[in-house]
Amino acid sequence: MSTQKLRVGVIGAGIGALHLAAYNQIPDAEVVALAGLDDDRVRRVAAEHHVPQTYREYEQMLAAPNVDAVSVCLPNALHAPVALAALQAGKHVLVEKPLARNAQEARAILDAAQAQSKVLMVSFDKRHRADVQWIKRYIDSGALGQIYYAKAHWMRRAGIPRLGSWFVSKEQAGGGPLVDLGVHVLDIAMYLMGEPAPLAVSASAYAEFGPRGLKGWQGREQFSDERLPYEVEDLATAFVRLGGGATLLLEASWATHSSAGDDFGVTLYGTEGGVELMVRNYTTVDTVRVFTDIGGVATDMAPKIPKSDGHLEVISRFVSAVVHGTPAIPSADDGLRRNLVLDAAYQSAAEGREITIS
Numbered sequence: 001m002s003t004q005k006l007r008v009g010v011i012g013a014g015i016g017a018l019h020l021a022a023y024n025q026i027p028d029a030e031v032v033a034l035a036g037l038d039d040d041r042v043r044r045v046a047a048e049h050h051v052p053q054t055y056r057e058y059e060q061m062l063a064a065p066n067v068d069a070v071s072v073c074l075p076n077a078l079h080a081p082v083a084l085a086a087l088q089a090g091k092h093v094l095v096e097k098p099l100a101r102n103a104q105e106a107r108a109i110l111d112a113a114q115a116q117s118k119v120l121m122v123s124f125d126k127r128h129r130a131d132v133q134w135i136k137r138y139i140d141s142g143a144l145g146q147i148y149y150a151k152a153h154w155m156r157r158a159g160i161p162r163l164g165s166w167f168v169s170k171e172q173a174g175g176g177p178l179v180d181l182g183v184h185v186l187d188i189a190m191y192l193m194g195e196p197a198p199l200a201v202s203a204s205a206y207a208e209f210g211p212r213g214l215k216g217w218q219g220r221e222q223f224s225d226e227r228l229p230y231e232v233e234d235l236a237t238a239f240v241r242l243g244g245g246a247t248l249l250l251e252a253s254w255a256t257h258s259s260a261g262d263d264f265g266v267t268l269y270g271t272e273g274g275v276e277l278m279v280r281n282y283t284t285v286d287t288v289r290v291f292t293d294i295g296g297v298a299t300d301m302a303p304k305i306p307k308s309d310g311h312l313e314v315i316s317r318f319v320s321a322v323v324h325g326t327p328a329i330p331s332a333d334d335g336l337r338r339n340l341v342l343d344a345a346y347q348s349a350a351e352g353r354e355i356t357i358s
């Protein structure tokens with residue numbers, strides 16, 4: 001691409017507001033448009049982030065010649081059709097996680113990006129937190145040795161997002177907390193472990209609170225007046241066998257009787273050391289513990305790590321990939337691999353058996 005700024009449109013005015021805020025901080029990017037069906041929200045978000053043009057229909061934005069790239073920030077069911085339309089319109093595309101509802105849709109998006117020779121990335125912003133990046137550098141130094149077991153979780157006590165909305169529709173969301181929250185910590189774990197190949201998954205899923213209308217995320221009711229039936233899990237657990245003999249235990253829940261607030265983390269066990277990421281209610285302070293032996297004495301460390309903005313880092317990488325040709329990471333291939341694990345987990349839970357990933 002030439003040295004002119006990347007002209008960006010954002011589709012979706014919910015989490016899309018975070019994308020707008022990030023693009024506005026990047027010298028190589030210029031926000032030119034915002035599209036969304038909620039007229040009041042679109043006007044408010046556009047004004048807040050100084051967006052010069054708004055559209056109600058995303059097709060109008062995609063037809064605009066002054067849009068080079070788009071962020072797709074919509075319900076999961078729309079990721080594939082909108083991303084495909086954008087790629088076919090010649091736009092570079094950044095998709096909010098997950099890449100798609102399932103691996104079939106993810107492959108279609110990936111194939112379209114390759115056919116159009118366009119940049120396609122997935123917004124796995126949590127891997128670009130400063131604490132996760134610190135752990136990645138520590139692992140790459142060899143301090144953990146060989147990682148043979150990992151645990152990843154995102155657990156809430158009462159946090160079903162918008163009961164009655166698209167989040168609880170199997171057709172619109174693709175699943176519940178596993179696809180909503182679990183995909184984040186799955187991505188963190190696989191990224192930190194060096195992307196071992198997922199071989200097989202054994203999973204279970206439960207819906208104990210959502211069908212009874214319990215444990216909704218307090219304060220989120222204002223964002224939806226839909227009344228869709230509850231069709232997804234509110235807790236899922238999966239045991240993932242990985243290439244090289246390692247294994248990963250994955251847990252994700254919107255609703256539990258537990259001490260959880262809105263907590264996520266990853267624990268890695270290595271032959272020479274261990275490390276734990278524990279994030280409670282989105283904190284960025286005091287989240288990492290390192291466990292090792294020094295001179296035969298068990299030693300724990302708590303590194304001091306500065307704060308960072310994961311969304312800004314992902315979006316900066318997207319802009320750089322388009323403008324300067326730098327690697328497009330988190331990649332569409334990463335997104336597809338996550339969908340393959342999620343698909344196998346849901347199939348395993350439905351059929352009550354381990355599923356091999358081909």
